[in-house]
Amino acid sequence: MMTRRVTAMTVSEPGARFVRNEVVIDDPRADEVLVRVQAVGMCHSDLAVRAGEFPFPLPGVVGHEGSGIVESVGADVTSLRVGDRVMLTFDSCGHCVNCVSNMPSRCRSFLAHNFTNGARPDGSPTLWHDGQKLHGNFFGQSSFATYALARERNTVAVPDVAVDLAPELLAPLGCGIQTGVGSVLNVLTPGADSAVAVFGAGAVGLAAVMAAALLPIRELIVVDIQDSRLELAKRLGATKVVNSRSADPVEALKDLTSGGPDFVVESSGVPTALAQAIRSLGSGGTAGVVGVPPFGVTAPVDVADIVNDSKRVVGIVEGQTNPPEFLPQLAGLVASGKLPVGELVKTFPLEEIERAAEAMKSGEAIKPVLIP
Incomplete structure (x- = not known):
């Protein structure tokens, strides 16, 4: 003992x-x-x-x-x-x-x-x-x-198909990658011709980008404040990027998508970014919230905007996954080069x-x- x-x-x-x-x-x-x-x-x-x-x-x-x-x-x-x-x-x-x-x-x-x-x-x-x-x-x-x-x-x-993967590629699957990929594939499930935006190009946000890039969507736009991360987002499948230090992300997203994205993933955990993500949505759009600020922190949202444009805001923990089923699938996608x-x-x-x-x-x- x-x-x-x-x-x-x-x-x-x-x-x-x-x-x-x-x-x-x-x-x-x-x-x-x-x-x-x-x-x-x-x-x-x-x-x-x-x-x-x-x-x-x-x-x-x-x-x-x-x-x-x-x-x-x-x-x-x-x-x-x-x-x-x-x-x-x-x-x-x-x-x-x-x-x-x-x-x-x-x-x-x-x-x-x-x-x-x-x-x-x-x-x-x-x-x-x-x-x-x-x-x-x-x-x-x-x-x-x-x-x-x-x-x-x-x-x-680890499934047989991924048994030769390096441990450093398997480790992030258990939380950050699972969260980003699952948010897109399990919760938001954007259909063909959808416009998707991702706020925050950290590990979770870029995992969401990689997942969305697997789907036949119309636009995939990433918002961040670091140009190096935005360049990586483009390599991973983003069709357009917005640096929110130099451009208003709400206006930019509405212009780039002719009215606002259908789906937004907010991964930064910054309250102002969450408010911007919700405002940027098109009518009937859905915001998936995965970024978490310190417990007890609130965000300034426009309730009338949410109601009048029939927007939905959904909190997502760990990509709403069942790990014994989902993690082997993720490992397989990594092994195949698709993730x-x-x-x-x-x-x-x-x-x-x-x-x-x-x-x-x-x-x-x-x-x-x-x-x-």
């Missing part, structure tokens, strides 16, 4: 730096899996926790886009074996009405399982440091470490996590992936 010592990047308090520490990780319980982490993506949520903007208790270990190899399994695990290559994703309870309906991203205990507990669902810890309990179980994994303890529910085997995730990825050693965070903030790296 509690016999394995591992390396983890811990955060002591809001605003603190990541620090390399030796910690103790628990043995897997009956429904759990111990994974040797080969790669882990860095996501906005990890840095938001570090900044004190998202409700995860500190001190603790974050990281929620892990990929690796199964090291050991609990007695009740049936779908995974030691040695399997796996992708880690968000956790869910498995027994609420949404989970049993194969909609775990709408789990009624989503926040507790992925953020606020900082421990197993029953409150027991998974990590210790210097003999003291350390908050873990972030998104059911806390994978900024050499090993991660996850549940069978949020651990997905060029490698265009977004820049790798860093785990110990250089602060450099990765700075690269993400500056725009140098769209999807930093840490290699233990």
Whole structure:
């Protein structure tokens, strides 16, 4: 019991730096899996926790886009074996009405399982440091470490068609890529001749671009403030781009689409961008909201505009996916070259996590992936 010592990047308090520490990780319980982490993506949520903007208790270990190899399994695990290559994703309870309906991203205990507990669902810890309990179980994994303890529910085997993919291409599928692609393919489902706009050319937004580029739509327009990201968006399939530092994105989108896009994905998490995304929609259009600002932040929306133009605004968590089905499909698309995730990825050693965070903030790296 509690016999394995591992390396983890811990955060002591809001605003603190990541620090390399030796910690103790628990043995897997009956429904759990111990994974040797080969790669882990860095996501906005990890840095938001570090900044004190998202409700995860500190001190603790974050990281929620892990990929690796199964090291050991609990007695009740049936779908995974030691040695399997796996992708880690968000956790869910498995027994609420949404989970049993194969909609775990709408789990009624989503926040507790992925953020606020900082421990197993029953409150027991998974990590210790210097003999003291350390908050873990972030998104059911806390994978900024050499090993991660996850549940069978949020651990997905890599399909045979993708078994040769590098771990740094598999890791981002568990959250950021899944969110962007699923938002387009599972929720918005734009039809032929639709105009789609994406606000924010980060990892989630560009994943949405890659997904939309697979469809026979009329226009695919990306809005961002960095020209380098807009150039990448064009390489990934955008037909037009708008730099919102130099042009009003609402006016530009209405001009470029003769009245406004049919669908908008807002991935930036900036409240003013959300307001602009909604205003830019054409009559009857739908805005999918995936970017999350600090909890409690509100956006100034024009209610009359929403009502009079019959607009819809829908919040989307994790692309509204069922990971055991969706992640293998994503891995297959990456392996086939249809989803060029490698265009977004820049790798860093785990110990250089602060450099990765700075690269993400500056725009140098769209999807930093840490290699233990």
